[in-house]
Amino acid sequence: xxxxxxxxxxxxxxxxxxxxxxxxxxxxxxxxxxxxxxxxxxxxxxxxxxxxxxxxxxxxxxxxxxxxxxxxxxxxxxxxxxxxxxxxxxxxxxxxxxxxxxxxxxxxxxxxxxxxxxx
Numbered sequence: 672x673x674x675x676x677x678x679x680x681x682x683x684x685x686x687x688x689x690x691x692x693x694x695x696x697x698x699x700x701x702x703x704x705x706x707x708x709x710x711x712x713x714x715x716x717x718x719x720x721x722x723x724x725x726x727x728x729x730x731x732x733x734x735x736x737x738x739x740x741x742x743x744x745x746x747x748x749x750x751x752x753x754x755x756x757x758x759x760x761x762x763x764x765x766x767x768x769x770x771x772x773x774x775x776x777x778x779x780x781x782x783x784x785x786x787x788x789x790x
Contacts, residue, residue, distance in 0.1 A: 690719050701734065709739035717742050730755035 709731040720727045721744065728743040728751035736759070743752050758769050765772060776785045 703733045704731075704739060706739050709733075713740040713742050717744060720744070726751075728752040729754040730759040731761045732756070732763055734763060736760040 712753045713729045717727065722731075726744040726746040726748075728741065728747050730738060730752070731740040731758045733739055738756065741752055741755070761772065762769050772785075773783050774780075777783060
């Protein structure tokens with residue numbers, strides 16, 4: 672039985688097929704903003720909204736929609752972090768400012784169904 676176990680272990684360690692080697696052009700290289708850098712525009716946006724009298728939440732996401740920074744003002748509503756995150760993810764997904772998307776997705780427009788896509 673001991674020999675059978677050793678043979679079984681050896682079979683598991685041996686590759687079943689040759690392993691293909693990946694070339695450098697098989698990978699995509701990109702840069703992601705680090706949280707300390709992402710904090711700067713988040714703080715600037717929060718300050719700009721405060722200066723205009725708005726209590727908001729601000730989300731900064733990376734290119735994949737993963738949160739890098741989330742700030743919520745003291746009196747901002749319970750829904751504001753979710754709203755900020757959805758808005759940030761929409762901007763990343765469409766690679767466009769959400770203010771510009773607003774006109775394109777109004778009822779009756781060709782892209783109006785986009786409003787109903789969960790982000």
